[in-house]
Amino acid sequence: AQTVTQSQPEMSVQEAETVTLSCTYDTSESDYYLFWYKQPPSRQMILVIRQEAYKQQNATENRFSVNFQKAAKSFSLKISDSQLGDAAMYFCAYRSAGYGNKLVFGAGTILRVKS
């Protein structure tokens, strides 16, 4: 079974600075997806960024980028120019390729943004 590990229960960053959230995963599969989801106090899950395993290029979405190291099974999220609205719980998630496959979540990292 696949597992996702987030080793940082909490992180803090100063507004406008950069922070990196760590994520590692374990799988024997070669085709899969990786995601970072944000969960603000409203509890709504919001997709931040996704990465297809077959793509070597790291995904980027505005201030959010990932460092995907397939051989090391590492998938970190970098948030640049942090904003107060970035404060939330962040979950790293894994999903096998294929229609009916579930998302497996890491334990989450609480990100606090200081003004």
Added chain:
Amino acid sequence: GAVVSQHPSRVICKSGTSVKIECRSLDFQATTMFWYRQFPKQSLMLMATSNEGSKATYEQGVEKDKFLINHASLTLSTLTVTSAHPEDSSFYICSARDLRGANTGELFFGEGSRLTVL
């Protein structure tokens, strides 16, 4: 993106009663939906995979007679917590995949339902 709606967003019930939570895909059809449970400041734990027109697949340790799942149409899955007890109090979230367009692997989430059992 695709929209998934859950109802109710909050529900309070007495111990021993049953509560039904609905999950609807508003602008797409979903043959598979997923139900998660989340305790405060913890991760989402998959409870079951809901399959349209067939029985749900439950994760190990989840009581299928306690958490009844029905997926009677391509846009609606329901989770019924039967004979609820205070320990069932939690945040329940559903998700579904939109097969239209590019295969991004993404799942879309409902707003979640907070259940409080008194």
